[in-house]
Amino acid sequence: MDTFEYEVVNVRHARKKGMISLQNLLNKMGKKGWELTGIDGDHYIFRRRL
Numbered sequence: 825m826d827t828f829e830y831e832v833v834n835v836r837h838a839r840k841k842g843m844i845s846l847q848n849l850l851n852k853m854g855k856k857g858w859e860l861t862g863i864d865g866d867h868y869i870f871r872r873r874l
Contacts, residue, residue: 826873827873827874828871828872828873828874829871829872829874830861830869830870830871831853831858831869831870831871831872832867832868832869832870833849833853833867833868833870834866834867835849835866835867835868836866837866849868853870856872857872857873858870858871858872859871859872
């Protein structure tokens with residue numbers, strides 16, 4: 825059975841801070857092994873295997 829850790833990113837907050845564009849955020853998370861698993865409004869939910 826696989827075990828995962830989860831990360832929730834508030835996209836509106838990240839973009840307000842001038843962090844990065846949405847495309848860059850998704851690419852950055854993907855390079856770190858995170859997979860987008862859901863979207864709930866401004867919250868993007870990622871997971872990766874432990």
